[in-house]
Amino acid sequence: MQKQLLVASLISLAILAVYYTSSEAKLDAFEEWKGQFGVNWAPEEEAYRRLIFEKNLIQINKHNADHTQTYKMGVNQFSIFTTEEFATIFLTPMPMVGTPKVDETFEVIGDVDWTTQGGVSPVKNQASCGSCWAFSATGVLESTLLVQKKQGSSLSEQQLVDCSRTQGNQGCNGGWPSNALKYIQANGIASESQYPYVAKDQACKTQGGSTKISGQKSFSGCAGLTSGINSGPISVTVDATNWSPYRSGVFNNCAASINHAVLLVGVVGGNWKIKNSWATSWGESGYIRLTGGNTCGVCAYAGVVPTL
Numbered sequence: 058m059q060k061q062l063l064v065a066s067l068i069s070l071a072i073l074a075v076y077y078t079s080s081e082a083k084l085d086a087f088e089e090w091k092g093q094f095g096v097n098w099a100p101e102e103e104a105y106r107r108l109i110f111e112k113n114l115i116q117i118n119k120h121n122a123d124h125t126q127t128y129k130m131g132v133n134q135f136s137i138f139t140t141e142e143f144a145t146i147f148l149t150p151m152p153m154v155g156t157p158k159v160d161e162t163f164e165v166i167g168d169v170d171w172t173t174q175g176g177v178s179p180v181k182n183q184a185s186c187g188s189c190w191a192f193s194a195t196g197v198l199e200s201t202l203l204v205q206k207k208q209g210s211s212l213s214e215q216q217l218v219d220c221s222r223t224q225g226n227q228g229c230n231g232g233w234p235s236n237a238l239k240y241i242q243a244n245g246i247a248s249e250s251q252y253p254y255v256a257k258d259q260a261c262k263t264q265g266g267s268t269k270i271s272g273q274k275s276f277s278g279c280a281g282l283t284s285g286i287n288s289g290p291i292s293v294t295v296d297a298t299n300w301s302p303y304r305s306g307v308f309n310n311c312a313a314s315i316n317h318a319v320l321l322v323g324v325v326g327g328n329w330k331i332k333n334s335w336a337t338s339w340g341e342s343g344y345i346r347l348t349g350g351n352t353c354g355v356c357a358y359a360g361v362v363p364t365l
């Protein structure tokens with residue numbers, strides 16, 4: 058009897074040890090996250106954020122243990138948000154422009170990667186402003202200047218946020234890259250240093266700038282994108298609802314609504330390669346790869362490129 062009690066006690070202690078070790082690991086991971094991103098909250102809010110972080114960490118570990126998955130998840134700046142909070146803060150449902158007619162024809166071409174050919178500017182960070190459309194627009198213009206003129210530049214997203222409402226954009230509440238390019242065609246655009254990014258709506262301080270375009274052209278459907286990418290990066294729109302925990306690999310876990318604008322920079326191994334605007338701490342140093350075809354709605358609306 059005493060032997061049975063001893064065995065039961067040892068099993069209980071082992072279970073407790075595993076539980077506390079796991080809890081300490083989660084706590085240590087949360088404290089490490091706070092240190093990395095320099096965030097502190099009042100006690101009640103911190104307790105809430107820690108619970109969300111631990112729940113997300115469990116999901117990340119469970120996903121990464123499934124060897125049938127084609128991509129990995131990881132801890133990043135979004136790990137303290139619920140899926141709903143992430144969508145509300147960082148994504149902006151794109152107002153419908155007609156009914157998209159998707160040509161999903163996807164022909165696998167040889168690798169095209171503008172990041173290895175000096176055709177892509179550095180990854181930026183839109184922060185908690187729904188200005189992805191502005192970053193997609195500046196990104197495609199910066200790339201066009203690099204590809205066609207070998208001219209490096211960093212253009213002002215904040216000017217587009219503040220000054221392009223006449224073209225139909227809504228600042229931190231969303232917009233379309235094509236509307237941003239219309240603004241640049243009419244006014245030009247300032248540099249980042251002339252009109253710095255502050256990640257919030259404000260009154261327009263200065264209209265236009267010295268960098269100008271003559272217009273824009275579009276590439277419809279998956280076939281249009283695979284053809285157009287041979288000439289340079291393309292501004293595209295996607296569904297990024299499930300993107301927040303992405304770390305690496307080929308992503309295919311998409312929802313069904315267009316809510317984010319990004320920059321298509323290549324086709325590698327038959328998969329789309331995309332530059333995002335969530336800093337280099339997210340994804341593959343700021344990039345994501347999507348399964349070829351209309352994954353995440355990348356072919357749903359025409360991609361756009363400025364003409365110089």
